[in-house]
Amino acid sequence: MKLKATVALVTLFATFIAGFSSTAIAAGDAARGQTFYATCGACHGANGEGLEALGSPALAGQEEWYVIRQLQNFKSGIRGKDPRDTYGMQMAPMAMTLPTDQAMEDVAAYISTLGD
Numbered sequence: 001m002k003l004k005a006t007v008a009l010v011t012l013f014a015t016f017i018a019g020f021s022s023t024a025i026a027a028g029d030a031a032r033g034q035t036f037y038a039t040c041g042a043c044h045g046a047n048g049e050g051l052e053a054l055g056s057p058a059l060a061g062q063e064e065w066y067v068i069r070q071l072q073n074f075k076s077g078i079r080g081k082d083p084r085d086t087y088g089m090q091m092a093p094m095a096m097t098l099p100t101d102q103a104m105e106d107v108a109a110y111i112s113t114l115g116d
């Protein structure tokens with residue numbers, strides 16, 4: 001009886017979390033992300049191949065979740081805030097061009113299509 005109640009509660013909780021996380025931000029839309037990528041391509045290359053002369057790493061082939069985390073880090077100042085971090089300081093304002101979390105998801109979804 002007690003176990004059944006616990007199972008029901010856990011199931012309810014899991015359903016709530018799953019529902020919450022999926023409605024909070026929709027999965028990235030690569031087509032929308034492509035429009036944001038127009039800015040990024042200037043340094044990272046049209047196909048996300050990177051450009052060493054600018055210190056811009058290849059983005060093609062990067063994990064979507066990792067790209068999102070780095071963009072959040074740049075936007076929140078965890079990366080690219082130290083004046084000694086020349087390249088990071090160039091990237092940080094670029095992350096600011098992504099107005100919402102959804103925009104980050106979208107551009108990351110587009111990046112994940114590069115280099116296929």
Ligand code: HEC
Nearest residue numbers: 039040042043054055056057067070087088090091094107
């Ligand atoms: C002015 C040139 C420039 C533009 C434009 C630019 N970036 Fe960058 N980006 C960089 C540089 C330089 C780095 C490397 C930073 C470092 O060394 O820490 C970087 C790093 C990154 C990283 C981290 C890669 C890793 O492996 O940690 C991501 C993700 C990224 N950029 C995504 C983007 C996206 C998305 C856009 C477009 C919204 C964009 N960048 C626009 C220059 C640029």
